[in-house]
Amino acid sequence: MTARSPGDVAVRLHDASIGYDDVPIVARVDLTVRHGEAIAVLGSNGSGKTTLARGLLGLAPVLGGDVEILGAPVGRLRDPGRIGYVPQRHTVSGAVPATVREVVSVGRLARLGLFRRLRAADRVAVGEAVAAVGLADRMEEPIASLSGGQQRRVLVARALAAQPELLIMDEPTAGVDAASQDALAEVLARVSAAGTTLLVVTHETGPLASVLARAVVVDQGRISYDGPLAGAASGSGEHHCGPVADAGRPGYRLDQPTVTARPVRSLGGGR
Amino acid sequence: MEILEYGFMQRALLASLMVGLVAPAVGIFLVQRRLSLLGDGLGHVALTGVAIGVLTSTAPVGAALVAAVLGAVLIELVRARGRTSGDVALAVLFYGGIAGGVVLLSLAPRGSATNLDAYLFGAITTTSAEDLAVFAAITLAVLAVVGLLGQRLYAVSDDEEYARAVGLPVLALNIVLAALVASTVVLSMRVVGLLLISALMIVPSAVAQLVARSFRQALYLACGIGLVVSVSGTTASYYTGTPSGGTIVLLAIAVFLVVAAAVALREATARRRHRRRGDVHAAHPHEHGPGCGHQAVPHGDHVDYDHDGHLHAPHLTGTGVHYDEHGTDAAPADRPATEGAR
Incomplete structure (x- = not known):
């Protein structure tokens, strides 16, 4: 069943622990993201924010609790291709040259099962995704001939080509020049307006702040804040996760899923 | 035969x-x-x-x-x-x-x-x-x-x-x-x-990797190279009395070395030309920018300036502004957007 409506749950973590080699990096976290939401997952280096996203994608094992994504436990999704993913890497890494078209077409493959070939409609989607990131005129060029920022945009286009219901991005603005960051914010605003759920892992929201309404702050493997982005980030979009003593971390759970914005503690927002 | x-x-x-x-x-x-x-x-x-x-x-x-x-x-x-x-x-x-x-x-x-x-x-x-x-x-x-x-x-x-x-x-x-x-x-x-x-x-894939622009091109090229070195190596081994395997592999490696040298030479030449043009413009007092009098031509992620029929792409280096030549070396078909924007 792929039908969905705004308000349905896109991502649900309940008492979830995620980590590697049986060592939880994210511990006993609760989080609910509804379809159509645009959420920033903030945190300093090593806070566990990337591990959280990797757990949703099935790239880091869930060690305890429940993690559901688009209505199914992680890794059990019936129709692949409903999730878009932009990894943290800056560049496309393959040893053999590939064109923009070839890389972005990969984003379409997961929707097609094991044997179906790309059809006209798929090629149109690929073309639209590349146009959306402003690289339509570079379609047949080898990726290696593009700048770092452009290569990042190719990876965004690859994720968009699947026309995903949920788009997960890991540090999409890191190492990208200001113009490309603005362009990315524009693309994400359009995608979000079209109903795609966005989950952006980042240590600074930058221009994306205009798109991301809600923020979750991950601190030492736990969610220390869940509420409007404005409450988590200072005006510059810089986010600082200071070593604020918060022994009990009271109420970081979202016990009432209908409440999507619930500040747990202020993170420098009041200064 | x-x-x-x-x-x-x-x-x-x-x-x-x-x-x-x-x-x-x-x-x-x-x-x-x-x-x-x-x-x-x-x-x-x-x-x-x-x-x-x-x-x-x-x-x-x-x-x-x-x-x-x-x-x-x-x-x-x-x-x-x-x-x-x-x-x-x-x-x-x-x-x-x-x-x-x-x-x-x-x-x-x-x-x-x-x-x-x-x-x-x-x-x-x-x-x-x-x-x-x-x-x-x-x-x-x-x-x-x-x-x-x-x-x-x-x-x-x-x-x-x-x-x-x-x-x-x-x-x-x-x-x-x-x-x-x-x-x-x-x-x-x-x-x-x-x-x-x-x-x-x-080895054939390594050769193809040096010259191909797309993965598909690399695949076909690698197969072509593999076919040629395999058949010609086998033929050569018949005449020289050497083992076919070693002969084929040496031939493939020879092809790799020749192509790698050719690519390195081409890149070195391109770099030298780039530097030479850079020198010309280091002495060139005009600095391109919005409203500088030269036609601005959007090109991918930056703007080139049409300078007496060739395109200048300004970029900052440690020593100041440097101009790359864009669009004079490539055939027009290679740069549709540049040509279209002119």
């Missing part, structure tokens, strides 16, 4: 033609995945299969195929389970394979076909008509699978993590690729030998 008058040379050339085509078609995915030596390892494993075939008097080619495919599946399962012990597990499997093969072959009764050299370094002229039939079946099967699943294999080889995240069947595709490698190893065993198989899978 005298060489074609002999039945054994006809069969040898047919075998080398198939190997030359198939090995790079599979090898390019290994290069992309940075797993170039998988073919080498599976060659080691195949030797145990050969030995079992000889000892049990069954067809060594069939037994080698079974051993190599089993080894390939085992390797993918080990890789999928985690990285910590994977490297060592592979080494154990690979060297266990070749040691097992050597020991088992030494146990074979005298008079059986136990010529180790023939398997390690190839013995193309001993290819029989039955071998050719098996080779043809393997060739068709491998090419069919690459044709059918090539795009998925590319996806998994290019970015395995992304493929897993979006729900492509990564483990299944990796096992398919490993099985393709195993089949290619067995196909190539007679022509280039188990110790040199990897070279024919990797």
Whole structure:
């Protein structure tokens, strides 16, 4: 069943622990993201924010609790291709040259099962995704001939080509020049307006702040804040996760899923 | 052609033609995945299969195929389970394979076909008509699978993590690729030998990688290069009396060196020209910018300026503004957007 409506749950973590080699990096976290939401997952280096996203994608094992994504436990999704993913890497890494078209077409493959070939409609989607990131005129060029920022945009286009219901991005603005960051914010605003759920892992929201309404702050493997982005980030979009003593971390759970914005503690927002 | 008058040379050339085509078609995915030596390892494993075939008097080619495919599946399962012990597990499997093969072959009764050299370094002229039939079946099967699943294999080889995240069947595709490698190893065993198989899978792809613009182009180019070096190496070995495997591989490496040198030369020339033009404009007082009087031409992620018929792309370097020449070297068809924007 792929039908969905705004308000349905896109991502649900309940008492979830995620980590590697049986060592939880994210511990006993609760989080609910509804379809159509645009959420920033903030945190300093090593806070566990990337591990959280990797757990949703099935790239880091869930060690305890429940993690559901688009209505199914992680890794059990019936129709692949409903999730878009932009990894943290800056560049496309393959040893053999590939064109923009070839890389972005990969984003379409997961929707097609094991044997179906790309059809006209798929090629149109690929073309639209590349146009959306402003690289339509570079379609047949080898990726290696593009700048770092452009290569990042190719990876965004690859994720968009699947026309995903949920788009997960890991540090999409890191190492990208200001113009490309603005362009990315524009693309994400359009995608979000079209109903795609966005989950952006980042240590600074930058221009994306205009798109991301809600923020979750991950601190030492736990969610220390869940509420409007404005409450988590200072005006510059810089986010600082200071070593604020918060022994009990009271109420970081979202016990009432209908409440999507619930500040747990202020993170420098009041200064 | 005298060489074609002999039945054994006809069969040898047919075998080398198939190997030359198939090995790079599979090898390019290994290069992309940075797993170039998988073919080498599976060659080691195949030797145990050969030995079992000889000892049990069954067809060594069939037994080698079974051993190599089993080894390939085992390797993918080990890789999928985690990285910590994977490297060592592979080494154990690979060297266990070749040691097992050597020991088992030494146990074979005298008079059986136990010529180790023939398997390690190839013995193309001993290819029989039955071998050719098996080779043809393997060739068709491998090419069919690459044709059918090539795009998925590319996806998994290019970015395995992304493929897993979006729900492509990564483990299944990796096992398919490993099985393709195993089949290619067995196909190539007679022509280039188990110790040199990897070279024919990797070197043509390495050449293609230097000059191709797209993955598809690289694939076709690698197959073409593989075909040419394989057939011409076999032909040359007939006249020089050298082993076919070594001759083919040396030829492939020669092609690689020539192309690599040519590409390096071209790049050095381009850099020199770039610097020379940079010098011209270092003395050029005009600085391009919005409203500088020169037509601004959007070009990808930046703006070029039309300067007396050639395009200047300003960029900042440590020493100041530097102008790249854009659009004067390339044919107009190569830069549709630039031309269209003019």
